[in-house]
Amino acid sequence: MPIDMSKSKITTAIMQRLLQRSTLAIAVATTMVVGINLNTMPSAQAAVTTADFSGLVQQVTPAVARVNVTKTVSEAELAKAQTAELLRKFFGDRLRIPDQAATPAIEHAYGTGFFVTDDGYMLTNHHVVAGADKITVTLNDRTELDATLVGSDERSDVAVLKVTGKKFPALPIGDSNSLKVGEPVLAIGSPFGFDYSASAGIVSAKSRNFSRETSVSFIQTDVALNPGNSGGPLFNQRGEVIGINSRIFSGTGGYMGLSFSIPIDAAMDVYEQLKANGKVERAYLGIYPQDIDRNLAEAYNLARPQGALLTRVSPDSPAQKAGLKSGDIILRYNDVQIMEASDLLNLINRARPNDTFRMQIQRNGKQSLVTGKLSDASNDMQSQNRGQQNNEISLGLALRNLTPEEQVELASDNKTGVLVTAIEPTGLAARSGILAGDIITNLHQKSIKTVNDVSSAVSVLPKKGVVTIEVMRQGIPGIIGLRIE
Numbered sequence: 489m490p491i492d493m494s495k496s497k498i499t500t501a502i503m504q505r506l507l508q509r510s511t512l513a514i515a516v517a518t519t520m521v522v523g524i525n526l527n528t529m530p531s532a533q534a535a536v537t538t539a540d541f542s543g544l545v546q547q548v549t550p551a552v553a554r555v556n557v558t559k560t561v562s563e564a565e566l567a568k569a570q571t572a573e574l575l576r577k578f579f580g581d582r583l584r585i586p587d588q589a590a591t592p593a594i595e596h597a598y599g600t601g602f603f604v605t606d607d608g609y610m611l612t613n614h615h616v617v618a619g620a621d622k623i624t625v626t627l628n629d630r631t632e633l634d635a636t637l638v639g640s641d642e643r644s645d646v647a648v649l650k651v652t653g654k655k656f657p658a659l660p661i662g663d664s665n666s667l668k669v670g671e672p673v674l675a676i677g678s679p680f681g682f683d684y685s686a687s688a689g690i691v692s693a694k695s696r697n698f699s700r701e702t703s704v705s706f707i708q709t710d711v712a713l714n715p716g717n718s719g720g721p722l723f724n725q726r727g728e729v730i731g732i733n734s735r736i737f738s739g740t741g742g743y744m745g746l747s748f749s750i751p752i753d754a755a756m757d758v759y760e761q762l763k764a765n766g767k768v769e770r771a772y773l774g775i776y777p778q779d780i781d782r783n784l785a786e787a788y789n790l791a792r793p794q795g796a797l798l799t800r801v802s803p804d805s806p807a808q809k810a811g812l813k814s815g816d817i818i819l820r821y822n823d824v825q826i827m828e829a830s831d832l833l834n835l836i837n838r839a840r841p842n843d844t845f846r847m848q849i850q851r852n853g854k855q856s857l858v859t860g861k862l863s864d865a866s867n868d869m870q871s872q873n874r875g876q877q878n879n880e881i882s883l884g885l886a887l888r889n890l891t892p893e894e895q896v897e898l899a900s901d902n903k904t905g906v907l908v909t910a911i912e913p914t915g916l917a918a919r920s921g922i923l924a925g926d927i928i929t930n931l932h933q934k935s936i937k938t939v940n941d942v943s944s945a946v947s948v949l950p951k952k953g954v955v956t957i958e959v960m961r962q963g964i965p966g967i968i969g970l971r972i973e
Contacts, residue, residue, distance in 0.1 A: 539672040544727050545686045551657040553625040554678045555612050555635070555649070555719060557597040560621050600677040600720030601625060601649060602729065603658045604759065610649040611759060612719030613734055614640045617647050625651060628684060639762030642918065643770075644704050645734050645750060646758040647719075659721060662728025664751035667691055667707065675711045675733055675747075677720030687712040689747075695830060696748060704755075705834045706748035707731045713747040722749045731755075754838065771839040771862035772910065774805020775812065776925070777829040788817060789853055795819045796829040802909045803888055810860030813851070820848035836862070865910060883946060883970075884915015885922065887939045898927065898960065904937040905929035905960065920970045922957065929965075930958035 599616030603609070610625065617623055623635040633651040640647035671691045679685050689711035696706040707722070713736050722731035731749030761768045777796035785793040795817040801807045818826050822845055826832050839845075841864035849858055886909045890898065898905060905927040911918045922928075928936050931945040932955040949955055949972060957968045 539688065539725055541672075541674045541686065541688055541723075541725075544674060544723065544725070545676065548659060548721070548723060548727055549628050549676060549684055551603045551659045552676050552684065552721060553601050553603070553610065553627050554683050555599045555601045555616055556624045556626060556632075557599070557617055557620040558622040559595045559597065559619050598678060598681060598716055599718040600716065600733070602719075602721045603656045604661065604729075604756075606654065606656050606658045608651040608653050608656055609638070609759075609763065610635070610651065611732060611755060612647050612649060613732065614642050614645045614647045616719045617649070618642070623649065625649065626683070639766045641758050641762060641768045644754060644758045644768070646732065646755050646762075648759055648762045660726075660728045661752055661756060662724055662726070662730040664707065664730045664753045667694060667724070667730055669693060672725055673709055673711060673730070674723040674725075675709075675713060675717060675720060675749075676723075677713070677717035677733060679712075679714035679716045681716055692746075695834065704750050704837065705830060706734065707751055709747050709749065710745055711747050757838065769841055770865040771836055771841050771843060772806065772865035773836050773845075773862055774802035774807040774909070776800040776802075777818065777832055779829050780817070788850065790817070790850075794825075794827050795850070796826050796832040806860050806863050810845075810847075810858050812847075812849070812858060815851070817850040818847050819850060819855070822846055841865070882915065883917045883942075884912035885917040886910040887928070887942055889938050890927070898929075903929045903960065903965075904935065906936055906939050906942060916970060916972065920957070920968055922959065922968060922970075923961065925961070927960040928957060929960060930956070932956065 597616070599612055601610045601612035601616075604611055617637055617640060620637065623637060624632050625635050626632050633653070635649040635651050638648040638650050669691050672688065673691055674686060674688045676684060676686050679687075689709050691707060692710050693708040694705070696708045707730070709722070711722070711733075713733050717733050718735070720733045721729045722733055724730050730752050732752065732755050733747065733749050735748050737744065737746035737748070758768055776799045778799050780788070780790065780793045780795055780797050782793055784797065785791075788797075798807075798812060798814055798816045798818065800814055801812050818832055820826060821832055821835050824831070824835060839862055841862060843862045845860055845862060847858045849856060887906045888909055889906055890904075894907070895904065908917070908922060908924055908926045908928060911922060911924050928942065930936055931942060932949055934941065934945045936942055936945065952972055954969045954971050957970050959966055959968060
């Protein structure tokens, strides 16, 4: 027991000394922390300072307008669209909803637009005005003007409107290519009908691609966008338009921190073509590229994941005529380095028919140069439509027969079919949701084995109504309703 007590006293003395040392250490550490915070506080505050857009909002607001759209639809179509969107989340593209008797109804929609010339030309989104029977714009002084649709392009989601008048406050156009990630940006629009709402954020990323349905790479921001913002301008700090607000990434239908805008450089190119010709001409190469990951980079002896790997080259396409083959890796296109497949697609989408191209490729471990000339996408989509007369229906797509290897793969599902190689943006097929890469196995209850079978089936389609097209998309069968009008 005494030993225990003596041990207890010694332990207490040791603890007291350790406590004193700990207290001193804490005091020193605290002093050091405070000192560091004081020295770094000014730069930290500068880094998080939010840009003041108050003056800019007053300056640019008169050039922004609310776009009001009136559409004639049926109640059945409205209900079917809502049901399809809900059920498709669970069943995907396999879902098919039968048509019902339609009762005409009036649907009112809205979005945002802005002036790009002082004589009344405006930009907005294609999806804002698609199917509109009447379009008006409401200015910030509550003046309402009738608008004419000059042209609309689904693939870029850009539409051009024209109102009668002069001396409108046109906005200055900036350079979206000079944008930097982290740069402050401002959006003005009519979210949920609340006109002239301003929201700000930063550029989160550039060159975002979603699918082959669009022909532009988007600017990603964290600017709060909601339904009604579509078609509105995205500004830099100098008050220049650098994008058109187009879509959000959401699981709820509302803002979740990811917003996407069309770069103004691409939008103005579409604007000029729509204004001059009422349509957009696009170049065609005839390739199916994919990204290269770490494993593929090692397999192809690349220093790092880079380039666009060609998984397929369309027959009789500019790519095939230039000598490109499946398995080639495109490393540079017209002296521009290709890091991802989207880089290549963006360059082709911005090109014009008959433009020449020069590619640095890698094949079987060796690099070489390939040259050629792009063709007109609309001309290359005529293979399915050639020879059609007597007002025969045009689906607006290009087809080819399956290769023997592709037929074997499809035969595992006891099906045959033809491959959709390209889609005309404004054609019946595009409006019905058919995509390039789909395999059509049945059209209007007729089995499809060759391109000629499609022509035969098209020749007996009704002039009005809905017919079915059975497709295979990424190995999954589905049925699409094709509305003929």
